[in-house]
Structure formats: C-alpha cells, structure tokens
Amino acid sequence: MSKVLEKEILEKESAGEPKQEILRVTDLKKYFPIKSGVLQKTVGHIKAVDGISFSINKGETLGIVGESGCGKSTAGRTIIRLEEPTEGKILFKGKDISHMKEKELRKQVRREIQMIFQDPYASLNPRKTLGSTIVEPLNEYNLYGNQKQRLERVGELLETVGLDSSYSNRYPHEFSGGQRQRIGIARTLALDPEVIIADEAVSALDVSIQAQVINLMQRLQEEFELTYMFISHDLSVVRHISDKVAVMYLGKIMEIADKNSLYEEPMHPYTQALLSAVPVPKKHGATQRERITLKGDIPNPANPPKGCVFCTRCPAAMDICREVQPILKTKKENHSVACHLFE
Amino acid sequence: MSDLLTIENLKTYFFKKKKVIPAVDGVDLKIKKGETIALVGESGCGKSLTSLSIMRLVPKPGGEIVEGKVNLDGVDLTKLTENEMCKVRGRDVSMIFQEPMTSLNPVLTIGEQLIEVIINHQKVSRPKAREKSIELLKIVGFSRAEEIMKDFPHRLSGGMRQRVMIAIALSCNPKLLIADEPTTALDVTIQAQILELMKGLTKEFDTSILLITHDLGVVSELAERVVVMYGGQVVEEAPIDSILNNPYHPYTDGLIQSVPSLTGEIKELHTIKGNVPSPDQFPKGCRFAPRCHKAFDRCFNEHPDLKAISDSCSVRCFLYEDKQEEEEYNV
Structure with missing residues (x-):
C-alpha cells in the first residue's frame, strides 16, 4: 500500500512542477588504477572524474565543456555505465542505476539512455548495411512485430533524420561524414530513448554540415521531447544548443549555470580564460575582447595539484x-561556482 | 611590398584507373613578403593539396601537377629537380602540419630532430647547431629548453609538440611558412598560446604565412587576406574585414553564417544544403550551384570565372557579372 501511495505523491509532485528531473548525478567518481611493476600492483589512481554532481530536467540540454583530458567523456561514459563508477550515485528517473547489474540495465535502462559517438567513421560497422545496423537494437528488444515491420520502421527512422529510406541497403562507406552522423542518430533513436548523451557529436564535421546536424538534433528534441547531455570542447556550439552548461577541469566541475548567465557573466577564472581564448570572427561592431592567455598545460590527472586543481x-x-580545495556553491540563481574568490 | 609567392593556374590532378580527378583546378594565389594569407574551405575543397603542391609533396603515384607555375622569389618550383627541391624544403619553405603527434619522429629526441634540420641546411658545426636549437626552443616559449632537448616527443603534450614543430619549421628562417590546420587538434587555451606565438613570428622575422584552416575565428586572428576555396577552385578572395562583413559569394556567406556565435542568440543555424561534392563528380556549370540558394539557370550550364569586382576583392559568381561590367565600363 505504502508504495502505491508514494508513487501517487511522486506523480502529484511532478505534475505540479513544469519540468521533471530525469537524471541526477551525485558525487560521481571514476578512478582508473595505474599499474606498474611485474606484479601489476596498483601504484596510484588517475582521477578522471572526481566528484561531480548535477541534474538534468526532461526536455533540457546540459552542455559539458572542457579541454581534452578534463574527464568530460569519461563522465558521459560512466553515466551510461560503459565504465563502472568508483563512487557516487546516478539516479535515472529516481532509480539508482550506479550499481545495477548488467541484466537489469539491459531491461530497464539501456533502451532509455542512448549515446551518439564522436567519430561517425568508426562507430558504424563497415560490413553491415544501414538497414541491418539500425534494425539490430529492434531485434534485440523484439520490437515492432516481425522483420518486415521492423524494416519499415528503419525506413521511417532514416526519413526522420533526413535521409532517403531506400538507403537501407547501402554500406557506410558510401556516405559522407555528415550523413554517417545522421545514421548514428537514427540508430540512437531506434529505441525511442529519453536521454541521449552526445559525445563530441559534431566535432568531426565541417561547419556547414555541423550546422545541419545541430539543427536536426534540435528539431528531434522538440519532436520527441528528448533530453540531451551534450559533451563538447566547442564553446560556441555548446552555447547554441544547451540550456545549462557545466565547465569541467581535471575531473571536477568548476562552474555550472544557465547558459546566458555563464557566457555573459562567467565567475570562475578558468571559465573566463576559456571564453576569452576562443577566436571569434571579428565583425564590425563586435567589441574587442581582452584575451586571458593561460600559461602551461593541464596538470597530470594522476597527480593533481593540492588545493584547487586550477x-x-x-x-x-x-x-x-x-x-x-574549493567546493561548488550556489552564488546566484542557477549559478554555482567552485572558487575561493567568491567565499 | 613585392610578391614572395605567386601561383598561376595551378592544376593538380589525380589519375585513378581511367578517371581524372581534378582536385586542384586552376588556383591563382599571391603572397607578399611578411603577409599572412588564409586559405579557407571545407574538407575536400583542395586547400591542403594546394599547399602540398607548393612543397611538391603531392602523393605519388596517382597525383601529379599537370599545369601551372609556382614562383617563389623568382624560382619556379615546379621546374626544379627532386634534389634541388629538397634544399628548398625546410630552408625557403617549411610546413607545420595538423597532427603534431604524428609529424615528429618518436624514436629521436627533440634535440636530435632540431639539430638534424639545421645541419642539413646550414653549414654549421654540431655544437653551433645545438646552441641554435636551444635558442629556437626558447623563442617558442620553452623555459627549460635544455631539458626539452633531451626529451622524446611522447613526453610532451599536444601544445608543446606543436611548438616544437614550429621551432623546427623556423630553424632556417624560411621565407614562407605553410601552416596546415596548425591549431585544429589543440584545446582553445593552447590554441590561444600558439596563435600569439605565430603572430609574433611574422613581426619578428618577416615571414610570410600561408594559413590553411576551416576556422574563421582563427583566420580573423591572424590573416590579412582570405582566399576561399570550393571544389578545387578559388571562389572568393578579399581582405578579412570585407569577407566577414560583406561576403560576396553565396558559399562564403553560408560558411560564415553556419558558425554558431559565442555571443549572440540565434534560434536556428543557417545551413548550406547538401554535401561537398567529391572531386570526381563536379557538376557542369558552377560547382556550387546545386547547393546555392541563389542559383539561376545560367549557373547550372556555364562555368563562372574568377573576376575582380573591386581593387582588392575578386569573386567567381554570375550574381556579380553586372557589377563587373559596370566596373569595366567605368574604367
């Protein structure tokens, strides 16, 4: 009885709120062991993701930016459980999936959280036709009755992403990078997911094609009420597509805020430097920005600096x-920053 | 200022079975001393191959420079023998590649690789070459230059490797530096460091730079003039201000507008429909016509020429034909 009641209360709460939280990550950590010597003893850890927390509401996009090696991809892969989390909780629709067994995961989660990968050349099997690539998840979950109906569904999916349904008999090498990324998106959509984790989904594409794919992703988001976690190093693209943006550095979130707040009034010195470093086409009327050139490189994540990692x-x-070490604290409405300057 | 490099009607074709693939199809380019020119375009437009043609490094067999002149300071590079060309490479023209990871030799120390280039091109003793190498590493921003000399490439980060590449490229004070996507593989903060460094170099050594990139932001940081390529041909050439604020060719316009802005808010990005055509399937008529939203009948049947429409701008498009005639009439 009590369970039913709880469920009712939950439903009531969610009905009252306009936006429903779909994914919440608390204090997520992923350490990779460093092994050395003949006996392969663990001599230390690379703290790829070191205690990150955030939440995404349904239908929203969270952008994650940072330089290479900051742990943004590992964060994405850990949330989808391609990597086992070392510590922390991943709540998907209120359910903790951080230590769920693979069998359970397949039944309950895999269908609803999907991933788009960076390299459209490497993420498709070159020896399979598009049809058989996209129909695979449908077979796995026994969806849409028989094979003929499934192939019809494949045709539909291809049309959704702006390709011709007759392409399903062709092989990946016949397509350009942009088209392949569309195919990747079609495969992702096959299972009607709710959350899509896009790891550098448009980074390998030319600008004109990149714009096409971004527009497609935004259209699909509206159409299917998708939730995106958009991981990218390209700050302009992230600003364009996201509602909320998190800035990562050495496995930690330095600042997380609504995108306008973050881009217009960045608080953390790292965010400021990152934004000022982006070269922008200087059109007339554009204000000359002062560039903060950071010295040196990202420190080794196996041996991060004591105190603030930056x-x-x-x-x-x-x-x-x-x-x-500074702690991530809310300083303004929907704007949190981890920095001693604002203590 | 005199012209350092003039390319006239350069054609680099690939021959594959019985097909002829015109990857670079009649490119004209001029670079003055100390000037930075950007070559912009999407992948497959022939921009990298143009630079490889200057260096005479076109992939063989299959690729060949079939026509055209590449004049560097009065010497036609296309006529040189392979041995003579070896002396030009590195001494007069040097190149920075996109991938700093793969363009350094993993089994030689940084010092070895620098010294080798200097000894090969200049008549100096080994200790002198070593001294010069350390000096170069300091110029490109290494404070611990002596230690870096003994390091192997895998010990360095991407940004550091790219700086080593720049040091090697500069070791013989080249007249022309070709930088093929020098910062594409790097993070923004490191990219900012490298751009500052390259900006300083043109001032200090009066080196001309041919910058090849697809990032218009990088272009507006460094270049004075921009050459836009599409389908193996130059479609527009103009000073940077003019390109960004008042692009003539519909392709240039589309390219600029499809970049999401860091400051403004746009609901939907502008797109160029379709894909970049592969070089063996260029359409008849204007090569951009099938993707152009302003195309009319003539574009599909005739091929436009690159024509000057003002002192500094030229464009390959029928839309400006009237304007060109007016200009001629006024003259």
Whole structure:
C-alpha cells in the first residue's frame, strides 16, 4: 500500500512542477588504477572524474565543456555505465542505476539512455548495411512485430533524420561524414530513448554540415521531447544548443549555470580564460575582447595539484587556493561556482 | 611590398584507373613578403593539396601537377629537380602540419630532430647547431629548453609538440611558412598560446604565412587576406574585414553564417544544403550551384570565372557579372 501511495505523491509532485528531473548525478567518481611493476600492483589512481554532481530536467540540454583530458567523456561514459563508477550515485528517473547489474540495465535502462559517438567513421560497422545496423537494437528488444515491420520502421527512422529510406541497403562507406552522423542518430533513436548523451557529436564535421546536424538534433528534441547531455570542447556550439552548461577541469566541475548567465557573466577564472581564448570572427561592431592567455598545460590527472586543481594556471590564485580545495556553491540563481574568490 | 609567392593556374590532378580527378583546378594565389594569407574551405575543397603542391609533396603515384607555375622569389618550383627541391624544403619553405603527434619522429629526441634540420641546411658545426636549437626552443616559449632537448616527443603534450614543430619549421628562417590546420587538434587555451606565438613570428622575422584552416575565428586572428576555396577552385578572395562583413559569394556567406556565435542568440543555424561534392563528380556549370540558394539557370550550364569586382576583392559568381561590367565600363 505504502508504495502505491508514494508513487501517487511522486506523480502529484511532478505534475505540479513544469519540468521533471530525469537524471541526477551525485558525487560521481571514476578512478582508473595505474599499474606498474611485474606484479601489476596498483601504484596510484588517475582521477578522471572526481566528484561531480548535477541534474538534468526532461526536455533540457546540459552542455559539458572542457579541454581534452578534463574527464568530460569519461563522465558521459560512466553515466551510461560503459565504465563502472568508483563512487557516487546516478539516479535515472529516481532509480539508482550506479550499481545495477548488467541484466537489469539491459531491461530497464539501456533502451532509455542512448549515446551518439564522436567519430561517425568508426562507430558504424563497415560490413553491415544501414538497414541491418539500425534494425539490430529492434531485434534485440523484439520490437515492432516481425522483420518486415521492423524494416519499415528503419525506413521511417532514416526519413526522420533526413535521409532517403531506400538507403537501407547501402554500406557506410558510401556516405559522407555528415550523413554517417545522421545514421548514428537514427540508430540512437531506434529505441525511442529519453536521454541521449552526445559525445563530441559534431566535432568531426565541417561547419556547414555541423550546422545541419545541430539543427536536426534540435528539431528531434522538440519532436520527441528528448533530453540531451551534450559533451563538447566547442564553446560556441555548446552555447547554441544547451540550456545549462557545466565547465569541467581535471575531473571536477568548476562552474555550472544557465547558459546566458555563464557566457555573459562567467565567475570562475578558468571559465573566463576559456571564453576569452576562443577566436571569434571579428565583425564590425563586435567589441574587442581582452584575451586571458593561460600559461602551461593541464596538470597530470594522476597527480593533481593540492588545493584547487586550477591553482597552477590561475591568474588570480591566492595562498588559500594552494591549500584548500574549493567546493561548488550556489552564488546566484542557477549559478554555482567552485572558487575561493567568491567565499 | 613585392610578391614572395605567386601561383598561376595551378592544376593538380589525380589519375585513378581511367578517371581524372581534378582536385586542384586552376588556383591563382599571391603572397607578399611578411603577409599572412588564409586559405579557407571545407574538407575536400583542395586547400591542403594546394599547399602540398607548393612543397611538391603531392602523393605519388596517382597525383601529379599537370599545369601551372609556382614562383617563389623568382624560382619556379615546379621546374626544379627532386634534389634541388629538397634544399628548398625546410630552408625557403617549411610546413607545420595538423597532427603534431604524428609529424615528429618518436624514436629521436627533440634535440636530435632540431639539430638534424639545421645541419642539413646550414653549414654549421654540431655544437653551433645545438646552441641554435636551444635558442629556437626558447623563442617558442620553452623555459627549460635544455631539458626539452633531451626529451622524446611522447613526453610532451599536444601544445608543446606543436611548438616544437614550429621551432623546427623556423630553424632556417624560411621565407614562407605553410601552416596546415596548425591549431585544429589543440584545446582553445593552447590554441590561444600558439596563435600569439605565430603572430609574433611574422613581426619578428618577416615571414610570410600561408594559413590553411576551416576556422574563421582563427583566420580573423591572424590573416590579412582570405582566399576561399570550393571544389578545387578559388571562389572568393578579399581582405578579412570585407569577407566577414560583406561576403560576396553565396558559399562564403553560408560558411560564415553556419558558425554558431559565442555571443549572440540565434534560434536556428543557417545551413548550406547538401554535401561537398567529391572531386570526381563536379557538376557542369558552377560547382556550387546545386547547393546555392541563389542559383539561376545560367549557373547550372556555364562555368563562372574568377573576376575582380573591386581593387582588392575578386569573386567567381554570375550574381556579380553586372557589377563587373559596370566596373569595366567605368574604367
């Protein structure tokens, strides 16, 4: 009885709120062991993702930006459970999936969280026709009755992403990068997922094709009420597609905010430097921005600096930054930052 | 300022079975001393192959420069023998590639690779070459240059490797530096460092740079003039300000508009419909016509020429034909 009641209360709550939380990640950690010696002893850990927390509402897009090696891809892969999380919780629709067994995952989660990969050349099997690639998830889950109906569905999917349904007999090598990325999206959509994790989905494409794919992703989001987690290093693309943006550095979230708040009033020195480093086509009337050039590279994630992980490159570093790790705190409405400057 | 490099009607074709693939099809280009020119276009438009043709590094067998002249300071590079060309490469023209990971030798130290280039092209002793190498590494921003000399490439990060590449490219004070997507593989903060460095170089050494990229942001940081390529041909050539604010060719316009903005808010991105045609399937008529939203009958049947429409701008498009005639009339 009590369970039914709980469910009712939950439903009532969600009906009252305009936006429903679909994914919540709390203190997620993923450490990779470093092994060395003859006995392959673990001598240390690479802290690829080191305690990140965020939530995404249904129908929204969370952008994750950061330089290479900051752990943004690992975060995506851990959430979809391609990597086992070391610590922390992943709540999908209120259910903890962080330690769910593979069998359970397949039954309950895999269908609803899907992933689009970066390299459209490597993520399709070159020896399979488009039809058999896209029909595979449908077979796996026994959807749409018989094989003929499934193939019809494949045709529909191809048309949804702007390709011709007759392409299903062709092989991946016959398509260009942009078309392949569309095929990847069609395969992702085959199971009617709710959340799509797009890991650098448009980075390998030319700008004119990139624009086509971004528009397609936005159209699909409206049509199917999809929730995106959009991982990219391209700050302009992320601004265009996201509602909320998280900035990662060395496995930690440095700042997370609504996109306008983040792009117009960045608080963290790293976010400011990152934004100022993007070269922008200088049109007339555009204000000349001052560039903050950061010195050096990202430190080794196996041996991150003590205190704030950014302190080695931060232009505003103080003594406390080298000693105490700052905690992500809400400073404005929907704007959290992890920095001692705002204590 | 005099012209350092003039390319006239360069044609590089690939011969595959019985097909002829015109990957670079009649490119004209001029670079003055100390000037930075950007070559812009999407993948497959022939921009990298144009630069490889200048260096005479067109992939063989299959590829060949069939026509045209590449004049560097009065010497026609296409007429040189392979041995003579070897002396030009690295000394007069050097190149930075996109992938700093694959363009350094993994089994030689950074020092070895720098010294080798200097000894090959200049008559200096080994200790002198070593001294010069350390100096170069300091120029490109390494504070611990002596230690870096002993390091192997895998010990360095992407940005550091690209700086080593720039040091090698600069080791013989080349007249022309060809930078093929020098920052594409790098993160924005590292990209900013490299761009600052390259900007400094043109001022300090009076080196001309041919920058090949698809990133219009990078272009507006560095270049003075922009050459837009499509389908193996130049479709527009103009100063950077003119290109960004008042592009003539519909392709250039589409290219600029499809980049999402970092500052403004747009609901839907502008797109260019269709795909870049592969070089063996160029349409009859204007090569951009099937994707152009302004195309009319003539575009599908005739091939437009590159014509000057003002002192500094030229464009390959029938839309501006009237304007060109007016210009001629006024002259």
